[in-house]
Amino acid sequence: MLLVVHMPTFFPSSTDLLLGLAVLVILFRLIYKFRNYVVNRPLLYPGLGQEDLHAKFSVFLDKYSFYNSLDDVGKQKMLERCVRFASQKRFLGSKDFVVTGEMVVAISATAVRLTFGLDRYYLPRYHTIRIFPTAFYSPFHKRELKGGASTKGVLFFSWADFVQGDSIENDRINLGLHEMAHALRLELKYGKGADRRVADYFDSWFGVAFDEFQKVRKGEGNYLRDYAGTNPEEFFAVCVEHFYEDADSFSKELPDVYAHLCLLLNLDPLNKENNFAYDRDLVIARSTDLKYELPEKIQRNYRYDSWHWSFNMIIAGFFVFLPIILYCISTVAIEFSDVLLPIAIMIFLVVSFRSFWFNKGIQMYRHLFMFALVGVSFPGLATMMVVNMNFHQSKFLDFYAIAEHHSRAVGDKIRVEYTFTEASGALPNRFRQVDLTIDQSDFVDSQQMFMETSYGLMGWKNIHSRTLVLNGYDMLKVDKPEL
Ligand SMILES: [Zn+2]
Numbered sequence: 325m326l327l328v329v330h331m332p333t334f335f336p337s338s339t340d341l342l343l344g345l346a347v348l349v350i351l352f353r354l355i356y357k358f359r360n361y362v363v364n365r366p367l368l369y370p371g372l373g374q375e376d377l378h379a380k381f382s383v384f385l386d387k388y389s390f391y392n393s394l395d396d397v398g399k400q401k402m403l404e405r406c407v408r409f410a411s412q413k414r415f416l417g418s419k420d421f422v423v424t425g426e427m428v429v430a431i432s433a434t435a436v437r438l439t440f441g442l443d444r445y446y447l448p449r450y451h452t453i454r455i456f457p458t459a460f461y462s463p464f465h466k467r468e469l470k471g472g473a474s475t476k477g478v479l480f481f482s483w484a485d486f487v488q489g490d491s492i493e494n495d496r497i498n499l500g501l502h503e504m505a506h507a508l509r510l511e512l513k514y515g516k517g518a519d520r521r522v523a524d525y526f527d528s529w530f531g532v533a534f535d536e537f538q539k540v541r542k543g544e545g546n547y548l549r550d551y552a553g554t555n556p557e558e559f560f561a562v563c564v565e566h567f568y569e570d571a572d573s574f575s576k577e578l579p580d581v582y583a584h585l586c587l588l589l590n591l592d593p594l595n596k597e598n599n600f601a602y603d604r605d606l607v608i609a610r611s612t613d614l615k616y617e618l619p620e621k622i623q624r625n626y627r628y629d630s631w632h633w634s635f636n637m638i639i640a641g642f643f644v645f646l647p648i649i650l651y652c653i654s655t656v657a658i659e660f661s662d663v664l665l666p667i668a669i670m671i672f673l674v675v676s677f678r679s680f681w682f683n684k685g686i687q688m689y690r691h692l693f694m695f696a697l698v699g700v701s702f703p704g705l706a707t708m709m710v711v712n713m714n715f716h717q718s719k720f721l722d723f724y725a726i727a728e729h730h731s732r733a734v735g736d737k738i739r740v741e742y743t744f745t746e747a748s749g750a751l752p753n754r755f756r757q758v759d760l761t762i763d764q765s766d767f768v769d770s771q772q773m774f775m776e777t778s779y780g781l782m783g784w785k786n787i788h789s790r791t792l793v794l795n796g797y798d799m800l801k802v803d804k805p806e807l
Contacts, residue, residue: 341710348644377407384429389493390437390568390600398599402440406432409446418456427455427483430490434500438508438564439519441590441602447507448517452478459485471499473506475514496549496570505564509557512628523628525588530556532584532616533563547577568593579611583618626685634686637699645702652709657777657785659752663705670701712780719788724756724773737761742792744773751775755787 382403385391391402409432417423431453439445450473459468459482470485481503489499512518512526530537539545540553552562566574567585571593575582586592590602594610604618626632674681674696686692724744731740742758758773776788 341714374407377411378403380425381406381410381429381432384426385433388433391433393596394599402433402436405436405440405445409435412446412448413450414452416452416454418454418460421455421457421483423455430486431455431479431481431500434490434498435504435507437568438501438504438589440600442519442521444517444519446517447504447511447515449477449511449515450479450507454478454480455486456480456482457484458482471503473503473510475510479503479507494569496566498565498569501564501568502561505561506557509560516630518628521590521622522588524622524625525584527625527627528619528623529584529588530560533559533578533581536578536581547573575611580614580616583607583611583614584616587618587622624683624685626687629685632685634684634691634695634699637703638694641698641700641702645706646698648706649702649709652706652713653754655786655788656709656712656780657751657755657787658709662784666705666708667697667701670704671696674700708782709784712782712784713786715781716778716786717780719776719778722751722775722777724775726772733764734761736764738764742773751785751787755790758790758792760792 382399385399385403385406391399394402406429410428413432415423415428415431435447436445439447459470460480461467462469462472462480465472469480470482472480474480481499485499489497489501508518508522509526512522536545536548537553537556537559540548540550540559543550543553545553548559548562548566552559563581563585567582567589571582575594586602586607587604591600592602592607593600595601595603595606604620608614608618671693675692678692681692681695686695727743727745729740729742731738733739739759739761742760744756744758755775772793773790774793775790778786778788780786
């Protein structure tokens with residue numbers, strides 16, 4: 325009796341791999357879209373359509389001088405941003421204080437005014453806005469407050485003070501802008517939705533403003549109010565109030581702080597003719613004696629990032645490319661020692677360009693090493709193995725004779741472990757060992773194995789299939805795999 329045990333190894337085609345990749349990409353796109361939908365879904369005014377909302381908002385917005393200074397395109401932009409901002413926040417009145425449409429629009433407009441030049445304008449960390457009729461007692465601060473921005477995503481306002489700040493447009497005091505400035509900073513420090521520009525340039529701006537901060541701190545400042553010296557956060561918030569309410573004097577008194585604040589917020593309150601757009605040439609022409617040059621391009625700053633793109637590569641290395649490598653190991657006949665050299669070369673190449681990666685935000689050695697090993701060499705090795713499997717020379721047969729076998733009964737079956745000697749071509753042990761559980765009657769004590777193999781583009785051997793011939797003679801009768 326002849327028994328042939330055919331053991332195909334895994335051998336995906338390039339089409340399978342591409343299809344698998346496409347499915348993964350589509351899956352990630354869907355998850356990303358769903359996440360965006362959850363994050364951006366409107367919470368407020370469920371019964372009102374976009375047009376109704378726009379109509380209602382524009383009635384209130386018409387009272388704002390910032391809005392009225394914009395052209396039609398700018399007005400449309402501000403209107404849409406306000407509606408979007410308002411739709412995403414919960415506005416709660418304290419106790420029986422009723423929140424009106426005017427409050428919603430005024431608070432939204434203040435936030436949008438601050439972030440008008442930015443791409444990320446709606447402070448996603450801030451989900452709730454609590455409005456009090458007047459100054460309120462804060463058990464946390466143990467004193468009366470007019471407003472506040474919590475690290476947990478809640479903004480507080482005393483409505484009376486908010487209105488007062490808004491109604492006098494040039495007294496350099498604006499509670500709404502002050503708290504929104506805090507929120508913008510806290511978004512940067514604790515949130516995930518900070519604007520790229522603010523994350524990249526805030527530290528540089530504070531560097532430019534530092535001398536002035538020190539002066540105000542010592543009580544030697546002669547423009548910003550003393551409160552700005554409390555700490556860097558209050559300094560920024562007070563600067564924002566001056567920026568919007570007293571831009572002309574600000575740009576003359578503290579030209580560097582003003583100019584770089586324009587760059588930071590991508591907005592110039594003095595450029596009324598052109599939707600307050602930041603125009604580098606215009607700012608430079610206005611302040612000819614800038615001590616700190618306005619950069620043309622903002623350098624990347626990863627300090628506030630909770631995530632770095634290289635982490636994605638490290639995760640992909642572990643969860644996508646390492647499984648691909650483990651999968652390919654059952655087909656590509658390489659030993660562990662064969663992959664050490666390619667991995668070492670890839671790590672060496674990555675690490676030797678350290679200053680390049682340093683500029684890309686990989687600034688610690690252990691991060692760089694993980695990135696080189698898992699994020700670069702795993703994908704590299706997986707690619708090499710897949711290429712080797714899919715681009716190969718014509719297949720040939722290798723024959724192997726049995727070296728030893730061990731057998732033991734498992735129920736009414738018999739389990740046999742075979743080890744084959746190599747007859748032609750060296751092979752890692754894992755391909756020369758076969759574990760089988762077969763019927764007692766099928767067991768014959770003489771065996772041979774042949775493998776269908778090929779050499780791939782990387783010079784490694786592929787094992788396409790292994791066929792075990794248990795009776796060991798009359799090879800002509802064996803069902804050969806197709807060549
Ligand atoms: Zn403050």
